[in-house]
Amino acid sequence: MSELMRHPGVMRRAQDELRSVLNGKPTVAEEDLEGDAGNYLKLVIKETLRLHPPAPLLVPRASMEPCKVLGYDVPKGATVLVNAWAIGRDPRYWEHAEEFRPERFEGATVDFKGMDFEFIPFGAGRRICPGILFAQANMELLLASLLYHFDWEVVASGLELDMAEEMGMTVRRKNDLRLHPIVRVPPLQSVP
Numbered sequence: 001m002s003e004l005m006r007h008p009g010v011m012r013r014a015q016d017e018l019r020s021v022l023n024g025k026p027t028v029a030e031e032d033l034e035g036d037a038g039n040y041l042k043l044v045i046k047e048t049l050r051l052h053p054p055a056p057l058l059v060p061r062a063s064m065e066p067c068k069v070l071g072y073d074v075p076k077g078a079t080v081l082v083n084a085w086a087i088g089r090d091p092r093y094w095e096h097a098e099e100f101r102p103e104r105f106e107g108a109t110v111d112f113k114g115m116d117f118e119f120i121p122f123g124a125g126r127r128i129c130p131g132i133l134f135a136q137a138n139m140e141l142l143l144a145s146l147l148y149h150f151d152w153e154v155v156a157s158g159l160e161l162d163m164a165e166e167m168g169m170t171v172r173r174k175n176d177l178r179l180h181p182i183v184r185v186p187p188l189q190s191v192p
């Protein structure tokens with residue numbers, strides 16, 4: 001939602017897509033997002049996971065064998081952290097790496113299922129997140145509902161949106177995002 005508030009064109013495209021395909025339907029259901037209604041929304045979620053992976057260092061690993069990585073010796077048993085956050089912003093793999101551009105995934109096969117090592121918000125390999133599909137369904141349904149039913153306005157507008165993050169078990173916004181919802185679907189006058 002923070003990136004969408006900073007990129008009104010992206011917000012509008014995602015809302016237009018949902019509203020035109022769902023065409024006044026009273027609620028959004030999971031199956032509604034299987035077709036065209038959720039295409040752009042899914043790109044928005046991918047781009048958000050690229051720039052803001054909730055687990056930026058994944059989960060610590062231990063090296064099973066001594067090995068060399070980029071000329072460095074990694075002894076057996078060493079704790080290894082994989083910086084998925086930095087990989088997702090590496091200009092060797094991403095054009096305009098710091099910019100929020102969901103369109104970069106349009107027509108591209110790169111996905112977060114652990115096969116594309118430049119994009120690993122859920123990790124990769126045998127300890128990859130087993131909750132990917134559950135997480136994906138949750139993110140899609142929640143975000144689709146927020147965007148389909150409401151327009152959004154920043155409470156303290158005029159200032160640049162604060163994007164400070166706070167590290168914990170996972171990374172989240174440091175300060176709450178305060179927004180006004182404006183009901184759009186169903187239109188207010190039709191609510192009993």
Ligand code: HEM
Pocket residue numbers: 053054055058059060120121122123124125126127128129130131132134135
């Ligand atoms: C956007 C949401 C989520 C993200 C970004 C995420 C990310 C991750 C990451 C990065 C790992 C470590 C993978 C690795 O080190 O290679 C992980 C592990 C794990 N995740 Fe998730 N996760 C999410 C949601 C969920 C959900 C919804 C569940 C359960 C319903 C879940 C269950 C787990 C479990 C059990 C592990 C440990 C797997 C193991 O060590 O074998 N995650 N997750």
